Amino acid sequence: MTIQRRQFIALGAAAAAAVPLVASCAKGGDDVSAPQTLPMSDQTGKVALPDQKGQVIAPTSAADVPGPVPGAPLSKEYVQAVGRTAYLWGWPLVNMHNRQAKFAQAPYPGLLGGVLPMAPANQLAMLSDYIAPEQRFVTCPNQDVAYGAGFTDLSKEPAVFQVPDFGDRFWVYQIVDQRTDSFAQAGKQYDTTPGLYLLVGPDWNGEKPAGIDAVYRSSTNKAAVFPRVFMDDTDADRAAIKPLVNQVMMYPLSEFTGEMRTTDWSKAKTIPNPNASGKTETAWVVPDKYFEQLPAVMDEVKPLPGEEALYASIRQVLDAAKEDPQLAEALTEVAVGTEKEILATMFEFRGNGIDAGNGWRTQMNAAQFGTDYFQRTATAKGNMFSNMASETKYFGTDFDSDGGRINGSKAYSVTFPKGQLPPVNGFWSLTLYNKQHFFHPNKLNRYSLGTKNKDLVLGDDGSLTIYVQPDSPGADKESNWLPAPAEEYSLFIRAYWPQEPIIEGKWMPPSVSTVRS
Incomplete structure (x- = not known):
């Protein structure tokens, strides 16, 4: 299924413009054929205007732009439209808020x-x-x-x-x-x-x-x-x-x-975890509670330059919902729906990043998202706390070279030709994740292969082939084996301290080739 990127639209944008004004009327001997350009801004940032009747001064900063009118009768449909944008925009921020709150409960390191x-x-x-x-x-x-x-x-x-x-x-x-x-x-x-x-x-x-x-x-x-x-x-x-x-x-x-x-971290004490069970990541964002938490989170995270209008529109809706239980319920409905209809599609690697070749996708602006709300939220959903691209390049895939979903009914190989291992100054690895993006338990306790492994076997031609399958590829290949589950799973390449060929997109991850169906 193709995941289409949704455009985030901030309702009510601020714009500042300086335009030449042409005189439409003149007195006496004024030359009406020549355009009259208004003076530039003075030191206060305000546009200095001549005594010209009818001129409305355009905003020159976000603070000059009028915001939403308090108390306006907002419809359920409008509240939910803004609410959906607010959920997509603020999901990573609420996520971070709740992770910090959990850590704050720790009695000791x-x-x-x-x-x-x-x-x-x-x-x-x-x-x-x-x-x-x-x-x-x-x-x-x-x-x-x-x-x-x-x-x-x-x-x-x-x-x-x-x-x-x-x-x-x-x-x-x-x-x-x-x-x-x-x-x-x-x-x-x-x-x-x-x-x-x-x-x-x-x-x-x-x-x-x-x-x-x-x-x-x-x-x-x-x-x-x-x-x-x-x-x-x-x-x-x-x-x-x-x-x-x-x-x-x-x-x-x-x-x-x-x-x-x-401190001797090998002797770190255990902190009891009452929520230790479960196959998926801890639910750091609870849709039913999202809009109850969002006002406090917006107070914690001040708007970036250009986000003032977005904040004002979201706050108008939150204020209205605080006074109207039906609108509050409408926001809860949209939170639950957005989580299911949009956030879920962002979890797999195909729902994030850009095409890196051979079916792999890569992030370009991790940890430098700015106002790229789609990328920030998709990353927080499927692979939170990714390093900056200059520190680490990540490549993820859910598909083999034939376009089929990678799964345990097949055996695969990933071959790096001689001289084409990921070019890094730090380290590289190939990791296998199950459907929940966690390690697949196996008898070898092996979840990745790469720089850390000193017993990888190269081919006669100097290439490195990694075998990805549920059963052993044979004793002579077992050092290069990534054990796989019987169900669907994904593969992930890390390149820490990447060299220029990776940063510039000149290095391409190898294909995930099917060797047994």
Whole structure:
């Protein structure tokens, strides 16, 4: 089924224009044949006009544009039309709000359910190994890195995060605001030096404390930090990484001493998880509750330049629904309908990104969405917390080279010709996800193959073939085998710190070829 991109229309847009006006009348000997151009704006930003009867001054900023009239009698149909746009636009923001609220309940930095790093606000927790397949916090995790996770409430106070000396090891911290847009860059590719760094909110006016290497400002008080530290799939590297990740920490500025702190994350305590069961991602957005939460979320996330009209139109509808139970019910109806009719179609990889060749799709503006509401929401639905494209390029596919849905009734091969592995400075991997975008449990406990694997076998011609199927392709090929479920599934290529051929779209992922039907 082809997923058509829906255009998001902000109701009531602001426009500023400066146009030459031609005199339509004149007095006495005035020359009516020559156009008379009005003066440009003065230093106040207002258009300086001559004493010209009848001229209406055009808006020159968003603040000059008249907004919706309070108390207007809004119909159910109008409320639902705006409500649908509001649901699509605000879904990732509400999602982030609820994730932060869940983390804020953590009694201490630890592991939720024994598998997911979780910490109170302005702190983080780290894993010392790959993430377990049982986690349901976020879809499309990888098993190439030791993850960390932390959310902030910078309205309380700034947060300090630590960067240890990782040496030659690849690492990157993803640091995003409530829109999931990156606002800080920290990692090996940025030559970030070991040290102590400060995250501050939009209203912070303090001075950089002594001992802090840099200050990064978020446009929202709610933000998130996700350290990723690459690790080979060997016992030796598991041991080597521990003293490094033990120095990956975040804590409130009030606890800052100027010294690098450490904690043994391999001994992190378990935080009970009453919602541990389930096959799908935790429902971070509940349609029935969405419009009850949206007003507070809009207060948390101020409009981007150009979004003022969208905010005004949505607030008008929310205010009307607050006074009219029938309109409130109409908004709930549209939330439930939009989740089912539109959001569900965004989940699979075919509902996101652009064509990358051979049936794969790739994201172009992850973590830099701006006003691309479609892409932000589609990513939040199917693969939230994607890194910026300059940090990581993602390629996902649901289809084989014949256009058929990838499924366990067939056996597939993915062959990278000699010299055509993903060109990266960091690492690459090919991951298999089940229908819910989580790992498929298997006897090898193998969910991806790539740079981390030291026993991959190349062909005589120097190519690398990965076999994707439910049963073993044979003992001589088993090191290159990705075990698959019997049902439908998807494949995903990661390229961390991509080189120019990937960034410029000159490198194409290989076909997913059917070798047995």
